[in-house]
Amino acid sequence: MRAEEQIEAIVAGEPIDELDVDEMQSDLDPFDFCFAFAVGIVGIVISTNEDIESWLARVHDAASGRPGDYGVVQRMLGALLYHKGDALDVYSPGEGFVGRNGERSYVMFHRLLFGHDMLAFGSGIMPYNPFALMYEQKGLMGILQAVRHLVADTMSLQGLPMPGSSLLDTERENGKPWNRIIDWVQELSVESCGDKSRAQEIYSHMFTIRAQDIASGGLIPVLNKAYFAARSIEDPVRRAQIRLIDTGLAFFGQAAVGAARQKGVPYINVAMIPQLAKAYGGLIVASSRRTRELQSQTDALCASASEQITRHSLVSDMLSVSYAPCGPQESGRGPIELEER
Secondary structure, three states, X not given: OOHHHHHHHHHOOOOOOOOOOHXXXXXXXXXXXXXXXXXXXXXXXXXXXXXXXXXXXXHHHHHOOOOOOOOHHHHHHHHHOOOOOOOXXXXXXXXXXXXXXXXXXXXXXXXXXXXXXXXXXXXXXXXXXXXXXXXXXXXXXXXXXXXXXXXXXXXOOOOEEOOXXXXXXXXXXXXOEEEXXXXXXXXXXXXXXXXXXXXXXXXXXXXXXXXXXXXXXXXXXXXXXXXXHHOOOOOHHHHHHHHHHHHHHHHHHHHHHXXXXXXXXXXXXXXXXXXXXXXXXHHHHHHHHHHHHHHHHHHHHHHHXXXXXXXXXXXXXXXXXXXOOOOHHHHOOOOOOOOOX
């Protein structure tokens, strides 16, 4: 093969794969920031609005069989979630709610002290699982009734005790059942306002599951999904960034509102904690995957660059030999012109 043909064969090698930068563009634009902040603010409003809280509490009152003037939707939901007379609430006329030992229970924390912890089991320090109680009362249909009852209680002012709260059960010196959470919220109330008057409110917004909080957290992914579809956002890192911004703003904004209302004690949206952890973890996973993709592209570019350097050296050597004395002069050929590829 002639030298010119050898050189042309080398120059005409495989082209370098170009890195599509647009496909890896994860920067948020102004619309992304505006949307994320707007959604976060909507989440804060839903979770802290007192009118929504009062409306939901009326639904719970209707579901508990309390007389009152209810709206159409409140009556419908009240009928759907009706739970008066359930074994989860042991009520003695003239005595009020009854605790685990059969004596009068602290009404503000009666759910914490009896029958409302989904993870409670056995007897003694962690008794009275709600599903077991309702099964004993109504058989298999009692399990469905327990679900209705627990859902209704998320709408109450007090809220539903967070699962596992029975693990903090204890007994007082007189042998009566108690829970350490009550001591904590009473201490927080004393520190914030000088007495125990805010213990109920602090407990409700820090250690319970509330329908208002669930609605706040549930609306965020719905709005995110609609926004991603409307703007055709496919980049996983960009999506993860938006999710973390609006979810984080909703969670910490709600905490700030609570701190302002409760003199330094924040609201804690227990239902949103897993969602916030998922948003943060999602960004880490998406960013790590993108880093690996970029590393792979970088390695490919380095390998291609090394190959080009080798080709350049080989062409230079061949040109040096081709233009050596007695080379092209004797063959009668002129300088070799290389076509640009």
